[in-house]
Amino acid sequence: MHAIEAISLEKRFGTIQALAGISFSVEEGETFGFLGPNGAGKTTTIRILTGMTEPTGGSGRIFGRDVVQEKIPARREIGIVHETSNIYTDLSAWENLMFTARLYNVGKRERESRALDLLSVFGLSGRKDDKTKGFSKGMKRRLTIAMGLINNPRLLFLDEPTSGLDVQSNLIIRDVIRRLAGEGVTIFLTTHNIEEANILCDRVAIINRGRIAAIDTPERLKKTIQSVQSIEVAFDPPGAVRAEDLAGIDQVTGVRKMGDKIRLITGDPPAVIVGVTDYARRSGLRIISINTLGPSLEDVFIRLTGLDGEGGGGGP
Amino acid sequence: MRSVSEYCTGVCTGFSAAWAIARKDILIYYAKPNIIVSGMLFPLFMFLAFALGRPADPATMVPGLIAITILFSSSSIEPVSIPLERRTKTFERLLSAPISLHMVVLGESMSGFLYACCIALVPLAAGMVLFQTSLPDLPALAAGILLLSFCFATMGTLFAAYPTESPGDIMSMLNLVRLPLIFVSGVFVPMGQVPFPGQIIAYLSPLTYGNDLVQAGFGKATLFHPAIDIAALCIAIGIFQSLANRLYHTFNE
C-alpha cells in the first residue's frame, strides 16, 4: 500500500488552473520532496491530500483511504505543518501542544510525555510556559512542527518547513526530519530550496505551473541532464565582459551571471575552455579563475521549469 | 457490531475535540476588550435607553434585559475569534483536524454559549437584588437561558462563516440582524404594538420564543406554551447548525 497516491489531481480556482492533473505516489517510509517555484501548486496539493479542499478532478489516497470520502480516518494518521506558523500567540508553548493533542484525541498521559519530548527535541524546554507572542520566527516554526508531531503521525506533511529561517532553526528542523525518516515516518515536504530537496529527500518531484516536470532521486535527476555541464569563469576587470560575446563562443548553450563570476552552460567543457581563453586574449581580459562544474539539481530545476529567462519555454 | 462501536467512538472523539476548541476560545477570547464591550456594555446601554425612554417600572424590563444580554453576548465571540483565526491561519488547524465540520461548528458555538450563560447571571442577579423579583418557574427560565444562548451562539458561528479576516465585516452584518430583532421580538416593545410586517418577522425570530420562556420564568404573561418555545428554539438551532456547516464547507477553498 502506498502512503500517498495522487491520481490525476486537478484543481481550478475560477479561471486559474492551480493543478493540471498531477499523478505520483509516495511509499511508506519515504521522504518525498515537492520542489517548485512560488505559485507552482505545492500548497494546493497538500490541501487536497489533507482533505482541506476538494479536487476539481482526479483523486487522492492516504494509506489507501480516499481523501474526500474518508478524510477523517485518513487525517488521524497524519501530521500537518502548514506554510504559515499557525500557533496561538495568546497561549504558551505548552498550551498550544495540549490543544493540538486534544484536537487529535491524544490521551492525557501520552500527550504530556510527548509534549515534553518534543519541547526538548526542538530546543524549547526553557520556554515551555511562556506565551508564544514573544517567540522568534524560528521558534514559532519549531513549535509548529512540534504541534504537527504531537499525534505521533505515520505521515507528516511539511509545507516549506525551513523557508526564511535562521541557521540554528534550520539545522534543528533538518535534523528532526532525518531522525523521523530513520524511524520510518513518511515525509512529504515542499520547498523551493533546491539544496534542501537534495540533502533530505529520497525522491523529488519538480512541479511547475500545476504540472510535474520530473520525478526521480536527486542523483538520477542530475544524470538526466549530463549534457548540461558548466564552466565557471571570473575575469579581470569583471565589468568589461559582454554576455553576448560569451554566448557566441562555440558549444556554449547558456550564459548566467553568478555574482562576480559567469557560468557558461555547455555539453563540451574542454572546447569552451579553449574558446574562453581565446576570447580573453582578444579582449585584453585576464582570467582569474576557471572551473568545470557537473550538473547541479539547480540546473535540472531551471532546465525543467524554464526559469532561465526564456519565458517558460523549457519545461516539457 | 464493529461499525456501531466505531461510530460511537467517532462521536465521542468528535465531542471531546469540540470541547477542546471551546476551551481554547475560553482561554484566548473571553478577556479580549472588544468582546467585553459588545457582549456586556452594549446590552446595558440598550436597557438604559429603553428604561429612560419609558415611564414603565424598570423591574418589568428585567426578563427582556436578560434576553438581549444573551442575544449580544452569545453571538459576540465567534464573529471576532473566527476572522482573527483566519488571519493568523490557526483556523486551518481546526479545518484540517480529524473531526467533522459539524464538531468544529459546535465547538466554536460552545464558547459563546458558556459565555452568554455566565453573563446572563449578571442582569438576573441584579434584578433579584434591586427589585426583589421572584422566579416562579425556574425550569422555564433555565431552558430559556440555555437555549437562547446556544441558539445565538450558533448564529454567531453561522455569520462568521463569511470568509473575511476582519471581525468588523461580520459584526456589521450581524448587527443588521440583531438590532431589528430587539424591536420586533417583544423584548421591550410588546408584540401587540409592533406594526404588521414586524409581527411576521417576530414569529420567525428565535428571540421571540427565548424571551417568552424567560418571561415565563418570571411568571409574566406569555405568548406561547413553553413547549412551543422550546421546540421553536431547537428548530432554530438545528437550522443554524446545518446552514453553518454548509457555508463553512462552501467557503473553505
Ligand SMILES: Nc1ncnc2c1ncn2[C@@H]1O[C@H](COP(=O)(O)OP(=O)(O)O)[C@@H](O)[C@H]1O
Ligand atoms: N484559494 C485560492 N483562490 C484562488 N487561487 C488560488 C487559491 N489558492 C491558490 N491559488 C492559486 O493557485 C496557484 C498555486 O498556488 P499554491 O498551491 O499556493 O502554490 P505554491 O504553494 O506552490 O506556492 C497559484 O496561482 C495561486 O494563486
Ligand SMILES: [Mg+2]
Ligand atoms: Mg505554498
